[in-house]
Amino acid sequence: MANVPGNQVNAPSQGSMGEIPSRILFLIGCLIVYRIGTFIPVPGINPAAVARYFNDQSNGILGMVNMFSGGALQRLSIFAMGVMPYISASIIIQMLGMIVPSLMELRKEGEAGRRKTTQMTRYATVGLALFQSFGAAVALSSGGMVSSSVTYFQWIFIATVTMTTGTMFLMWLGEQITERGIGNGISMIILSGIVAGLPRAIGSTVESVSNGSMNNLFAIVLLALVICVTAACVFVEMAQRRIAVHYAKRQVGRKMYAGQSSHLPFKLNMSGVIPPIFASSLLLFPATIASFFGSATNSKFGVFLQNVAASLGYGQPLHLVLYAALILGFAFFYTALVFNARETADNLKKSGAFIPGIRPGQQTGEYIDKVLSRLTLWGALYIMAVCLLPEILISSQGVPFQFGGTSLLIVVVVVIDFMAQLRAHMMSSHYPGLMKKANLLGGGRSGAGSSGS
DSSP: OTHHHHHHHHHHHHHHHTHHHHHHHHHHHHHHHHHHHTTSBOTTBOHHHHHHHHHHTTTSHHHHHHHHTTTTTTTTBTTTTTTHHHHHHHHHHHHHTTTOHHHHHHHTTTHHHHHHHHHHHHHHHHHHHHHHHHHHHHHTSSTTOBOTTSOHHHHHHHHHHHHHHHHHHHHHHHHHHHHHSSSOHHHHHHHHHHHTTHHHHHHHHHHHHHTTSSOHHHHHHHHHHHHHHHHHHHHHHHOEEEEEEEEOOEEETTEEEOOOEEEEEEESOTTTTHHHHHHHHHHHHHHHHHHHHHHHOOSHHHHHHHHHHHHTSTTOHHHHHHHHHHHHHHHHHHHHHHOOHHHHHHHHHHTTEEOTTSOTTHHHHHHHHHHHHHHHHHHHHHHHHHHHHHHHHHHHHOOSSOOSTHHHHHHHHHHHHHHHHHHHHHHHHHHHHHHHHHHHHHHHHHHHHHHHO
């Protein structure tokens, strides 16, 4: 009989541990469905003509969107728009939540406010997906990229509805991964799209080394550089600046509770991957538009547009300078938008907490804002270094693929978040068994003491 309680203690733990493999298998299954969908083309296209067109635009805004979609845009599949409309809608709603009073009130309503915000994000995603799908259908309707058996209006309708539906399916799939899998669903979809391009990139590098177009020593240096940059990204993304916080003594009834000590954790890179995404979009969009209209016009204005597109092209000095300046600006802008130092100071004051040596209230807010500004500066410089290094290597040394920049930041951030959630699931699975085991041991000791007496 003494072994029965032990079996009862271990049973919940084993049953809970069985949930983690099922979540991982669900995640893998969803990602397989996504990757299969990226190879299903929109009805009525000419795949060869579309591939040639996107090869010519690989360094423009279409190349960046194609990277986030895992190559689905280049194949013009049903998932061609990817989750970019959802990301854009989320950022827009988040920014409006800091400005519009009604949306600011929703943030204070807890779970109910979060559900309303999620619903608004979904509606905004539908609108953005329709707009982007329609624009892509119109842009691709010429140049022999559409089958001659489909009329113009049929193509516009079919492509718009198909790509919009694909985006909404990916949004639903991401929500299912978040709920039933491990990690943030949308982030895992983006990660799988980026990782899917690694085998081709590695293969092209190996081919360059084998045919002699790349020096063997340079290939070794490049590999070491990739490892060092990746390690630096992991180190910086996990770095924190902890501000000590003390809680005053509290008296509840006749009992006096001693003050506790805690800390406010601030990441070195508070803005995440938003600054390089915004900076790339603002730079590549006008360059792509100028290149498109410049090639379609033979006038002096067309030549001027082509020169503008060439100056703003990938790896050009003007592009590098503007890219660095935009990253720095967006890092401060986005950090100030999503984090309110005064609100944090007020919450600390209401809870009876204070920073040692800093007066609660306004001085606490100013101190937090000062610390945050310094962290944002170093975080922006770190993002600039990671994003500019690949461009310099590609333009000067002819490196065949981009190993850093936005894609590397996304991979590192998503993998760190995935590992954190996996550890949290493992801890939660062991926790009930440990608590029951502790209670059982406590009960066993008390029983032994009573029988002995």
